Amino acid sequence: MKRILLVVLLIAVLALPSTAAAAIRVGIAMPTQSLQRWNQDGSNMKEQFEAAGYVVDLQYANNDVALQVSQIENMILNGADILVIASIDGASLGTVLAVAQDEGIPVIAYDRLIMETDAVSYYATFDNYMVGTIQGQYLVEKLELATRTDPVNIEIVGGSADDNNARFFYQGAIDAIQPYLDSGIVVVPSGQIAFESVATMAWSSERAQARMDNLIAAHYSDGTRLDAVLCSNDSTALGVTNSLVNAGFEEFPVITGQDCDIANMKNILAGRQSMSIFKDTRTLASNVVAMVEAIVKGEEPPINDMETYHNGVKIVPTYLSAPVFADVNNYYELLIESGYYTPEQLGL
Numbered sequence: 153m154k155r156i157l158l159v160v161l162l163i164a165v166l167a168l169p170s171t172a173a174a175a176i177r178v179g180i181a182m183p184t185q186s187l188q189r190w191n192q193d194g195s196n197m198k199e200q201f202e203a204a205g206y207v208v209d210l211q212y213a214n215n216d217v218a219l220q221v222s223q224i225e226n227m228i229l230n231g232a233d234i235l236v237i238a239s240i241d242g243a244s245l246g247t248v249l250a251v252a253q254d255e256g257i258p259v260i261a262y263d264r265l266i267m268e269t270d271a272v273s274y275y276a277t278f279d280n281y282m283v284g285t286i287q288g289q290y291l292v293e294k295l296e297l298a299t300r301t302d303p304v305n306i307e308i309v310g311g312s313a314d315d316n317n318a319r320f321f322y323q324g325a326i327d328a329i330q331p332y333l334d335s336g337i338v339v340v341p342s343g344q345i346a347f348e349s350v351a352t353m354a355w356s357s358e359r360a361q362a363r364m365d366n367l368i369a370a371h372y373s374d375g376t377r378l379d380a381v382l383c384s385n386d387s388t389a390l391g392v393t394n395s396l397v398n399a400g401f402e403e404f405p406v407i408t409g410q411d412c413d414i415a416n417m418k419n420i421l422a423g424r425q426s427m428s429i430f431k432d433t434r435t436l437a438s439n440v441v442a443m444v445e446a447i448v449k450g451e452e453p454p455i456n457d458m459e460t461y462h463n464g465v466k467i468v469p470t471y472l473s474a475p476v477f478a479d480v481n482n483y484y485e486l487l488i489e490s491g492y493y494t495p496e497q498l499g500l
């Protein structure tokens with residue numbers, strides 16, 4: 153009897169989380185559940201943090217800034233020791249994060265930089281400028297811009313202006329195609345090139361679709377060929393593809409995207425989108441867990457960029473991962489063989 157008790161006790165002790173992490177509460181504030189990626193980001197982090205013994209409070213804010221602020225307030229009230237935040241509007245968290253700072257709570261900006269406050273301690277993301285560079289270079293290659301002599305027509309669909317990432321994506325892509333805009337090999341028939349004129353509020357598929365409907369009606373209904381649409385991410389690409397389908401396009405232009413969302417991967421397999429940037433949410437989650445582990449142990453977290461991300465108040469120490477692209481040629485290895493998706497999820 154005594155022996156059984158001892159074994160039970162031993163099992164109970166072994167099952168306890170690792171000591172460094174015991175009872176540490178991590179508040180995770182995600183922007184919305186309406187986009188596939190944030191669900192994956194949230195659940196990957198929850199899983200990895202819980203496996204390391206942390207207590208997780210995971211909240212989604214439905215793209216509502218006031219709701220995100222109140223969720224973070226509640227996390228602080230409920231005793232969060234560390235906050236991990238993917239902001240909706242990067243510049244709207246100053247007041248609530250001042251409270252976190254007063255209470256000595258470290259704040260990690262997740263994927264999107266938190267702006268205009270010194271209360272943000274670290275930033276973990278994929279190299280946002282490189283995301284745009286890869287999208288732009290994809291156009292250069294697929295449209296053979298370096299060697300062609302006849303011009304191509306493209307349109308540009310950007311991200312949400314309140315998301316600091318959106319300008320990085322845009323600038324990376326524009327810099328890659330700028331020589332061809334300058335030489336006249338790339339033409340934008342709508343004339344809408346500046347970030348402000350191509351931005352899509354809240355990265356909304358519906359807004360991207362409505363804008364594409366207008367662009368087609370105004371510039372392509374006379375049969376003018378559309379060679380490419382440079383879309384910043386998958387939700388905007390989805391809107392563009394829907395618009396083209398409704399307009400009766402059968403041959404699709406080169407369309408870029410980002411996130412490898414399931415709906416977009418299916419479009420890629422059906423020839424309705426060309427590529428999507430793959431930012432493995434498992435990698436970002438484990439980068440953040442590593443940051444938190446270091447903070448908890450009083451060590452310096454892994455940082456590989458100390459110059460790029462100025463949030464208006466200070467340069468935020470950042471850990472950048474490298475994005476890659478998926479298209480019809482490499483998606484199987486990248487997404488299926490790596491276990492990111494099952495074949496069934498992509499309808500294979």
Ligand code: BGC
Pocket residue numbers: 187189263264315317318355385386387410411
């Ligand atoms: C993320 C993208 C995402 C977009 C819309 C950006 O901040 O970096 O991966 O597609 O937000 O949610």
